[in-house]
Amino acid sequence: MNAAPVVTRFAPSPTGELHLGNVRTALFNLLLARRSGGRYVLRIEDTDAARTTEAHVDGLVADLRWLGLDWDEGIGVDGAHGPYRQRDRGMVYGPLLDRLLQQDRAYPCYCTSAELELSRRTQLAAGRPPRYAGTCAQLDASARAAHAASGARAALRFRIPAGRMVQFDDLVHGPQHVDTALIGDFVIRRQDATPAFFFANAVDDSLMQVTHVLRGEDHLANTSRQLLVLEALDMRAPRYGHLPLLTGADGAPLSKRNGAQSVRELRESGYGALAICNQLFRLGHSCGDNSTLTLAGMAENFELKHLQRASAHFDPVQLRHWQSLWVRSLSPQQAQAWLAPFLPAVLAPAQRAALVAALLPNIVAAGDVAEWLPVVLGGELQWESDARVAVERAGADFFRAVTGALTDEEAQLASLRAASGRKGAEFFAPLRAALTGRLHGPELAPLLKAMSPALVRSRLGVWIR
RNA sequence: GCUCCCUUCGUCUAGAGGCCCAGGACACGGCCCUCUCAAGGCUGGAACACGAGUUCGAAUCUCGUAGGGAGCGCCA
Numbered sequence: 336m337n338a339a340p341v342v343t344r345f346a347p348s349p350t351g352e353l354h355l356g357n358v359r360t361a362l363f364n365l366l367l368a369r370r371s372g373g374r375y376v377l378r379i380e381d382t383d384a385a386r387t388t389e390a391h392v393d394g395l396v397a398d399l400r401w402l403g404l405d406w407d408e409g410i411g412v413d414g415a416h417g418p419y420r421q422r423d424r425g426m427v428y429g430p431l432l433d434r435l436l437q438q439d440r441a442y443p444c445y446c447t448s449a450e451l452e453l454s455r456r457t458q459l460a461a462g463r464p465p466r467y468a469g470t471c472a473q474l475d476a477s478a479r480a481a482h483a484a485s486g487a488r489a490a491l492r493f494r495i496p497a498g499r500m501v502q503f504d505d506l507v508h509g510p511q512h513v514d515t516a517l518i519g520d521f522v523i524r525r526q527d528a529t530p531a532f533f534f535a536n537a538v539d540d541s542l543m544q545v546t547h548v549l550r551g552e553d554h555l556a557n558t559s560r561q562l563l564v565l566e567a568l569d570m571r572a573p574r575y576g577h578l579p580l581l582t583g584a585d586g587a588p589l590s591k592r593n594g595a596q597s598v599r600e601l602r603e604s605g606y607g608a609l610a611i612c613n614q615l616f617r618l619g620h621s622c623g624d625n626s627t628l629t630l631a632g633m634a635e636n637f638e639l640k641h642l643q644r645a646s647a648h649f650d651p652v653q654l655r656h657w658q659s660l661w662v663r664s665l666s667p668q669q670a671q672a673w674l675a676p677f678l679p680a681v682l683a684p685a686q687r688a689a690l691v692a693a694l695l696p697n698i699v700a701a702g703d704v705a706e707w708l709p710v711v712l713g714g715e716l717q718w719e720s721d722a723r724v725a726v727e728r729a730g731a732d733f734f735r736a737v738t739g740a741l742t743d744e745e746a747q748l749a750s751l752r753a754a755s756g757r758k759g760a761e762f763f764a765p766l767r768a769a770l771t772g773r774l775h776g777p778e779l780a781p782l783l784k785a786m787s788p789a790l791v792r793s794r795l796g797v798w799i800r
Numbered sequence: 801g802c803u804c805c806c807u808u809c810g811u812c813u814a815g816a817g818g819c820c821c822a823g824g825a826c827a828c829g830g831c832c833c834u835c836u837c838a839a840g841g842c843u844g845g846a847a848c849a850c851g852a853g854u855u856c857g858a859a860u861c862u863c864g865u866a867g868g869g870a871g872c873g874c875c876a
Contacts, residue, residue: 386875
């Protein structure tokens, strides 16, 4: 598009199922790129071998694809900056790590986790920030050799320059500055030789030419570390923007405990991808348009200046609203495809179409069809007491009359009404009650079309005597 | 403990000194429509955390207080 295209990325860690907070981050990065005709990259941060599983990688990719959040470059999509899984990028990290070591911007650390833990606890108890004490910071060559000779494997720590002020302009929060005196030397390569987050994440963004990073606010306080690493390597840093966290209704970070569902769960309970995206688009980002937007529409409306700085509560009720709008926007064909997994497999096409047509106006979540299936298809009715009263009040004569108007063809509401000699609620209420066991529900005419003539006859017939 | 971030209706948000005795959306109530429910239309109640200060004027600027959150990991 222009000389400096926007490149964004989503860099999840495959240690669990994709949840809404992640999806929003992915969505915003995608939209930021799309808005300006830039590129959006998907990188998998799987350096934590213990928690990473291939199932999670597959799930992540499947969820993102289902949501329609397709990437221009990344896992499964060839690009010029791969590989896109960090576990495959060892050859990229090695030389950079060596350089930092040679330039003394990093040093080997032989401290054990027990020692580090003790140090942390001591500092905390003394009311001090728990930072690396610098035990190995000044080891000379012979001391290092001695450690190495004893078989100890070193982690590599980044040496924080003293007395510096790291400054950056956050895309969301504005100018930030951090005194390096407040930062402890941190690990950039673990003892097992795998790269650590602050290093790999920063370096990959730079290498992949990422220009804008939108990520969770939990990274704000640590951004200075990544900036320092890139500076030491003389690499270009992206611009960072920190999105407010998504919380549950209780204000605590979104989790299973406060009702957060994974994308997989949402999908399986019949939520539409676009409904989810529309809801997320308005969480931490404002949009004057209250209609359901496509991803392209969202991209047009996405503005960094419309990003909120305060955390947002995820409200399932609002998701339901977007879901409702989405459902009402479905064509009959789309509605049938959407509902298919929730309907009995053996259903004649015509009956399926009639069923969907009848129920759709009253459905929000796809699972809502479940309660109507026995009603329409001929299962046991769950009688509401009011409905029973309405049926009894109508009397056997009413049902004898309407049953007389039934044919073996599809039941015609108009002829039943004519036969009953009644109109309005006097006619509909007992009919609805006898057919469905309740007084509320989808419009009766399409409902009747969806039910088999035999079922209608038997439901009405029982009330004649 | 230290550092950083945040604070407008119940919720999501508009608002970048006068257009705001604060607008929209969801939710909730009422009315209309209607065989009921849903949808739709109209309508109602509902908020600038608190306290100082700057200013002719503050939701908007400054400081403080309170509350919430995050970070300080060989997790990401």
